[in-house]
Amino acid sequence: MKKVNVDFFIPRHIKELGVYVPGRLIEDVLEELGLKSAVKLASNENSLGPSPLAIDAMSLALGGLGRYGDADSRRLREAISKLADHPPEGILAGNGSSEFILVMSHALLSPGATALMSKPSFTLYAKNSQASGAKVVESPLDAGYGHDLEAIASAIDPTVRLIFLDNPLNPTGAYLRPEAIYKFLEKLPPTTLLVLDEAYIDFCRAPRPDYKALLATNQVIIYRTFSKIFGLAGLRVGYALMAPELAEALNKVRQPFNLNSLTQVAVLTALKDEEHLKKTLSMTWSALDQFKERLPEFGLTVYPTQANFIMARLPQGIAADAFTQALMKEGVIIRSLTSFGLPNHVRINAGTQEELSALFAAMSKVCSGR
Ligand SMILES: Cc1ncc(COP(=O)(O)O)c(C=O)c1O
Known part of the structure; x- marks a missing residue:
């Protein structure tokens, strides 16, 4: 039989897409380096994991897996509705909050439209926008590694449909104060x-924007995730708040049953476990305070953060890739920001006291060997 050239089927804008670079899996690092254990502080996860109550609830629900679950995550959306005081018709549940980026790009962007964002910021904005055939315009960060709202505002033209702003900003941790967002919205x-x-946003110690006032303009879509403070990254779940008409449009594009039934049960339970959230916040803030104090002892310069991670610049002449590789050999995985265009910077997320001790011990070893 004849063989076709599959290259023909792949449009140029898809060929030109880069692949998403995730943090390394602990299993892969152990296998590659022949280590018995490793500490991972590279993907902004919650080291405490999920609420134990959510794990129990999922165990009880396992027997129901033979049936399809709720295609619309109705109970979950109602619970979020109460929590956020926003109508369920204006709420979407997503298979990770990354699904919203994909679905918004699909539903709201098309060739001829433009998506505007900072560079660096969360990499999926550019990838998903480009995949939908839209033009992507990336605006450099300001001198403090935050969103440069003036530059972004000046790049707006009539084709710009979506502006993506992560607040706090991944990977730098920079934070936009509410007034800055209100002023930007006016433009x-x-x-x-x-x-x-x-x-x-759940990790912020600074004042948060009045999200209800933002939503009331109909011009803002806000989404959050259960991957971080709720420790459910592996389960994949997030929620988005917006005008009901927009939710209706996005809802047509997402997959039905995008949240599996275990996820829905887990989140409904996790929402009630305030104790677990308090423990997570206390671990996170303590770790961030320790990073600020200890990382400069190793010659690193730290940047302000409102997230559950911190960005740090390495001493002159040290490449982030080499540094993170050396730490990995000591069993500690942190993130090099080379793929974000910051080859001398690393990102480290908060962890338990044991994980922090392992990090500082590994840093002592790597830094003394320089
Ligand atoms: C800024 C930002 N947005 C969205 C996500 C996606 O998170 P998830 O899909 O796990 O909800 C991440 C993940 O790290 C992120 O850093």
């Missing part, structure tokens, strides 16, 4: 929507 033409990615 937006009615042809542009602002997407506020609040994956890390």
Whole structure:
């Protein structure tokens, strides 16, 4: 039989897409380096894991896996509705909050439209926008490694449909104060929507924006995730708040049954476990305070953060890839920011006291060997 050239079927804008670079899996690192154990502080996860109550609830629900679950995550959306005081019709549940980026790009962008974002920021904004055939415009960060709202505002033209802003910003941890967001919103033409990615907002110690006032404009979509503070990254779940008309449009594009039934049960239970959230916040804030104090002892310069991670610049002449590789050999995985265009910077997320001790011990070893 004849063989066709599959290259023909792949449009140029898809060929030009880069692949998403995730943090390394602990299992892979152990296998590659022949280590018995490793500490991972590279993917902004919650080292405490999920609420034990959520694990129990999932165990009880396992017997029901033979049936399809709720295609619309109705109970979950109702629970979020009560929590966020926003109508369920304006709430979407997603297979990780990353699904919203994909679904918004699909439903709201098309060739001829533009998506605007900072560079670096969360990499899926550019990838998913480009995959939908839209033009991607990336605006450099300001001198403090935060979103440069003036530069972004000046890049707006009538084709800009979506502006993605992660607040706090991944990978730098920088934070936009509420007033800055309100001022920025005033500059937006009615042809542009602002997407506020609040994956890390739960860790903020600074004042948070009045999200209800933002939503009332109909011009803002806000989403959050259960991957971080709720420790459910592996389960994949997030929620988005927006005008009901927008939710209706996005809802047509997402997969039915995008949240499996175990996920729905887990989240409904996790929402009630305030104790677990308190423990997570206390672990996170303590770790961040220790990073600020201890990392400069190793010659690293730390940057302000409102997320559950910190960005640090390595001493002059040390490449992030080499540094993270050396730490990995000591059994500690942190993130090099080379793939974000910051080859001298690393990102380290909060962890338990034991994990922090392992990090500082590994850093002592690597830094003394320089
Ligand atoms: C800024 C930001 N947004 C969204 C996500 C996606 O999170 P998830 O898909 O796990 O909800 C991440 C993940 O690290 C992130 O850093």
